Amino acid sequence: MxxxxxxxxxxxxxxxxxxxxxxxxxxxxxxxxxxxxxxxxxxxxxxxxxxxxxxxxxxxxxxxxxxxxxxQDRESADVKSIAVRHLAHIDARIEEMNLLRRNLARLVEACHGDGRADCPILDDLSGRPGCGCEPEET
Amino acid sequence: MxxxxxxxxxxxxxxxxxxxxxxxxxxxxxxxxxxxxxxxxxxxxxxxxxxxxxxxxxxxxxxxxxxxxxxQDRESADVKSIAVRHLAHIDARIEEMNLLRRNLARLVEACHGDGRADCPILDDLSGRPGCGCEPEET
DNA sequence: CCTTGACGTTCCAGCCACTGGAAGCCTTAT
DNA sequence: ATAAGGCTTCCAGTGGCTGGAACGTCAAGG
Missing domain, CATH: 1.10.1660.10 (Multidrug-efflux Transporter Regulator; Chain: A; Domain 2)
Known part of the structure; x- marks a missing residue:
């Protein structure tokens, strides 16, 4: 075909x-x-x-x-090891994403989202302290 | 500098x-x-x-x-809307990943992972029925 | 027999957000 | 004077496709 x-x-x-x-x-x-x-x-x-x-x-x-x-002479162990490795990779990504989500959700909740300029989201991104989400910073 | x-x-x-x-x-x-x-x-x-x-x-x-x-004359609502959109995006990705993880974990558990050729992971990928993870297939 | 149109082919460019490397210029120290 | 190191630009590659241009092939209709 x-x-x-x-x-x-x-x-x-x-x-x-x-x-x-x-x-x-x-x-x-x-x-x-x-x-x-x-x-x-x-x-x-x-x-x-x-x-x-x-x-x-x-x-x-x-x-x-x-x-x-x-x-046809494969060993299922070889397949499984690829899948296990991939699973670990996925788990790591999910962990990252969950952490990300928690931080972002907290900021979104903190932002009143009205006509005022004051904004906890920008404050956080600009490095204002008090969010505790900085891994390590010199 | x-x-x-x-x-x-x-x-x-x-x-x-x-x-x-x-x-x-x-x-x-x-x-x-x-x-x-x-x-x-x-x-x-x-x-x-x-x-x-x-x-x-x-x-x-x-x-x-x-x-x-x-x-300086921004409105925090504009910031928040970007963040909210991003949060929704992240949530969607997390959902995908969790679904992926569930399916993959089930397969990994089902695979004995020894010297035999028989492998539920390959069976699933090749389209054998019984996994229920196919969204829609003609 | 010729044309039309729907397929098929190859090749090049672009997506995202960088990253690596080459070739050459600038500055500083010896 | 020269060597080392940092700066510059530009080009290519990453992953996994995707879109488009330009051209070839084939079956059907006039």
Whole structure:
């Protein structure tokens, strides 16, 4: 099948399919006229990639996961270790975001948000003390 | 002061100071020899930018916040609306991440992670049913 | 047989917010 | 005089695409 159908079946934009080929993730055959020719197996791999990307795996991770996916002699431990690492990464990001959210929410609540110039948000950003959200400052 | 000192005082890399000038955020004067010459006010603005970026505000937001910071006749409502919008954005991202984390954690727990090829993580990514994490699929 | 239009192809540019590095100028110390 | 270090500019790369231009291919209709 041609790129548009593979795109439709995999749920990825055709542009992305071309990009994945460019970086060597999925390399479909070519017809005599130069058109890409995707097979069902390619579509499966593309779907796999779409879901892995949806799960937040990097392209580098996806490359490894895909090769494990293709490898019948894989060890699930290898898959799990990639996933565990990714999970730790996500947890760290969630922690950051929660901290961020707490600080920002506190500022938003403190700001009366009217016509006056006085503003705790700007005060905080400009470094006024009293917020305790500075990690370390010389 | 020259760029290295402004960088040290603001807590930003010198490269970033040059970049901020390039995009028109902070434009220090120049000495006769072409060197950038930062003043204390510039350093304050740089610190402001550093903290705002730390809070996750985009450069576009920072630009607006900085102009409000500089404007003595600002209305705190304008600041607050930027912050509220950002907070909503963060909340949405946290929600995404939490969903992601739940799905990934479930898969990681389900994977025995030994020498066998059988792997629920790959099963899920390849589209095997039973995970319920597909938003909509044709 | 020719045209039209929908596809396909490649390549280049841009997004965000920097970051690294090269090549060359300026200043200070020896 | 020279060496070291900091300053300047400009170009390229990061990740993961996305948009667009310019051109090739193919099936259908007149």
């Amino acid at each position: 041609k790129v548009a159908e593979a795109a439709a079946r995999s749920g990825l934009p055709a542009k992305t399919l071309r990009y994945y080929e460019e970086i060597g993730l999925i390399t479909p055959r070519r017809r005599d006229n130069g058109y890409r020719d995707y097979e069902d197996g390619d579509v499966n791999r593309l779907r796999f990639l779409r879901r892995a990307r949806q799960m937040g795996f990097s392209i580098a991770d996806c490359r490894q996961l895909l090769s494990l996916f293709d490898d | 020259k760029v290295a000192e402004a960088a040290a005082r603001s807590g930003l890399p010198a490269k970033t100071l040059r970049y901020y000038e390039e995009i028109g955020l902070i434009t220090p004067r120049r000495r006769d020899n072409g060197y950038r010459d930062y003043e204390d006010g510039d350093v304050n603005r740089l610190r402001f930018l550093r903290r705002a970026r730390q809070m996750g505000f985009s450069i576009a937001d920072c630009r607006q916040l900085l102009s409000l910071f500089d404007d």
